[in-house]
Ligand SMILES: C[S@@+](CC[C@H](N)C(=O)[O-])C[C@H]1O[C@@H](n2cnc3c(N)ncnc32)[C@H](O)[C@@H]1O
């Protein structure tokens with residue numbers, strides 16, 4: 001019943017971190033897509049850290065989870081049952097064929113309880129009950145050839161008995177240690193809107209970044225997404241309308257972050273530009289676009305141009321010299337609507353991503369006014385996943401799109417940009433253009 | 449700015465996009481720096497089809513590198529690119545950077561400054 005060769009199909013237990021629940025399945029699906037691995041979900045719930053999937057081989061299992069941020073580990077599932085009696089019954093009958101292959105190998109046996117606690121002596125008692133496996137190798141806590149895990153799941157912290165118990169043999173651990181490596185508290189250069197390490201790394205997984213690919217962040221800020229993408233081997237490019245962000249100061253900059261993590265070889269460039277007036281040639285050369293666009297709360301959502309549409313359309317000359325060439329020149333900027341910016345991002349992605357390339361961006365919303373309809377769409381981009389991070393009165397979503405095959409529909413693009421450009425021409429305030437910002441400062445009062 | 453990046457950069461002025469004169473932008477008063485970075489043959493092979501070769505020749509020549517072949521190397525399964533060709537491309541595309549200087553549009557003549565390796569493509573009001 002349980003084939004156990006390296007290349008035999010296998011039922012696996014995935015042990016997830018109980019955090020960012022709605023991202024967990026999407027992350028493994030993304031890694032499946034990246035490696036061409038078909039993940040069949042047999043059992044999954046946002047309320048449990050334990051999930052069961054079917055894979056074509058153990059080799060695939062190791063590959064799939066190896067760089068996951070949200071999966072702590074993946075195990076061959078030796079058994080799952082509502083209590084220990086049932087578990088032992090099952091394991092005795094169904095895994096006996098595996099036992100000979102375990103002989104003479106050093107091992108370690110763990111007990112982990114979700115929502116529960118087990119004292120040392122209870123753990124020993126639980127482990128001893130598996131004596132019938134007949135493991136005869138030495139016990140090695142440091143470097144065992146096999147690691148067995150008994151996992152217990154309790155409904156809540158008050159119940160005495162677990163509702164589910166699992167036995168699994170470890171195939172691979174994930175990459176959660178990177179969350180600590182990239183911890184913002186230890187990062188050389190950060191800002192008020194740096195993306196936290198964990199979500200930055202998850203975003204890089206959703207974007208299918210990998211060695212040799214090119215990823216771009218048009219709102220690079222302090223470069224949180226870029227270092228995450230480069231961690232997985234991608235070459236990275238970033239830009240920001242605010243030159244101070246890219247340059248940093250006193251030796252702390254996007255580049256110095258790359259130096260800190262030893263990733264300089266994959267940092268292509270940082271430059272200063274406005275997404276709505278991009279210098280990037282319209283050609284499909286990017287494998288991934290990852291960003292947290294400005295939504296105008298802690299940072300301005302601005303584009304180039306004067307607030308006053310009547311203003312100087314002639315070059316400004318000062319002291320007989322073109323003003324814009326002088327040191328310290330800062331071009332005028334005007335407020336812009338968040339929705340128009342979202343459309344611009346989608347169009348930019350359609351124009352610059354290779355087929356199958358990914359756009360991943362974060363979008364904040366006030367909780368009461370979000371519906372499925374608010375997910376921006378584009379005819380050349382297919383929505384892959386929508387994952388939510390909830391806060392008290394607002395939430396933000398990570399939207400992931402895949403660039404469809406084929407050429408961009410140019411006419412459609414042109415008519416869309418005409419549509420959104422129009423209302424922008426009047427003189428308006430940031431709040432009028434940005435309902436999220438307005439609600440944020442109003443403290444998300446429910447609309448009466 | 450790395451030479452590779454310059455192959456994807458054109459004039460930020462919208463009216464220039466349709467003009468063939470706006471790409472590549474032209475380096476002026478460029479200070480060049482060579483900085484060693486890890487060699488990744490796979491990346492060079494993968495990026496080659498996404499490079500506009502004629503523009504690369506123009507850019508390279510303006511910076512004093514005149515030994516690029518006139519035609520883009522076209523590797524095949526029987527004849528993959530040799531290690532030396534890849535290393536030369538790596539050196540030009542990823543290890544050569546302009547740290548100070550200007551990029552000029554051949555269509556509108558607008559000048560973009562490069563300072564400490566970071567180019568500034570923000571436009572004054574009359575060009576937006
Ligand atoms: C939410 S922050 C991104 C922070 C970034 N993820 C980080 O790790 O630091 C948004 C950034 O967008 C920039 N920005 C605002 N308007 C822009 C525009 N029109 N084009 C390009 N960047 C813009 C801001 O300067 C800011 O750095």
Ligand SMILES: [Zn+2]
Pocket residue numbers: 459460461464470553554555556557558
């Ligand atoms: Zn121009």
